[in-house]
Amino acid sequence: MAIKxxxxxxxxxxxxxxxxxxGTRPVLVIQNDIGNRFSPTVIIAAITAQIQKAKLPTHVEIxxxxxxxxxxxxxxLEQVRTxxxxxxxxxxxHLDDELMAQVEQALEVSLGLVKL
Numbered sequence: 001m002a003i004k005x006x007x008x009x010x011x012x013x014x015x016x017x018x019x020x021x022x023g024t025r026p027v028l029v030i031q032n033d034i035g036n037r038f039s040p041t042v043i044i045a046a047i048t049a050q051i052q053k054a055k056l057p058t059h060v061e062i063x064x065x066x067x068x069x070x071x072x073x074x075x076x077l078e079q080v081r082t083x084x085x086x087x088x089x090x091x092x093x094h095l096d097d098e099l100m101a102q103v104e105q106a107l108e109v110s111l112g113l114v115k116l
Contacts, residue, residue: 001085001088001091003036003037003042004029004033004094005029005031005032005033005036005100006028006029006094006095006100007028007029007091007093007095008026008028008029008091008092008093008094009026009027009029009088009089009090009091009092010024010026010088010089010090010092011025011026011027011083011087011088011089012024012087013046013081013087020081021046021048021079024089025046025047025048026047026069026073026092027044027046027047027088028044028047028075028095028103029042029043029044030044030080030103030107031043031044040084040085041082041083041084042084042085043080043081043082044081044082044083045075045079045103046075046076046081047062047073047074047075047076048073048074048076049070049071049072049073049074050074051072051073051074056078057106057109057116058078058106058109058110059075059076059077059106060074060075060077060099060106061074061075062074062075062099067093067095067096067099068093069092069093075106077103077106077107077109077110078110080107080110
C-alpha cells in the first residue's frame with residue numbers, strides 16, 4: 001500500500017490511555033514521504049467529527065463536502081502519534097495543498113516551532 005503525506009486513512013487507534021483519541025477513526029498522515037516509503041511505522045494526527053470541541057490553534061477544520069468526508073471534521077494536531085502501518089485500513093482521501101498548509105501551521109504551533 002502506497003502511503004503519502006496528506007493521505008487520510010481509517011486507522012484503529014485502540015488501545016488508548018486517558019484523553020488519547022481511540023477507536024477506528026480517520027487519521028491524517030503527516031510523516032514525510034521518505035519515511036512513509038521505508039519505515040514500518042507512520043506519523044499521524046487524529047481526526048474527529050466532534051466539531052463542538054474548543055477551537056485551538058492546533059485544530060484544522062475539514063469541510064466534508066469539499067474533501068470527501070461524511071461529516072465536517074477537525075484534524076487534531078495536538079493528538080500526534082506514531083503507529084504501525086498495519087493499523088491503517090481504507091484510504092479516504094488526499095488533502096489539497098491549501099489544507100495541508102493549514103496543517104503545517106498548526107503543527108508548528110503544536111511542536112513549539114513558532115513563538116506565540
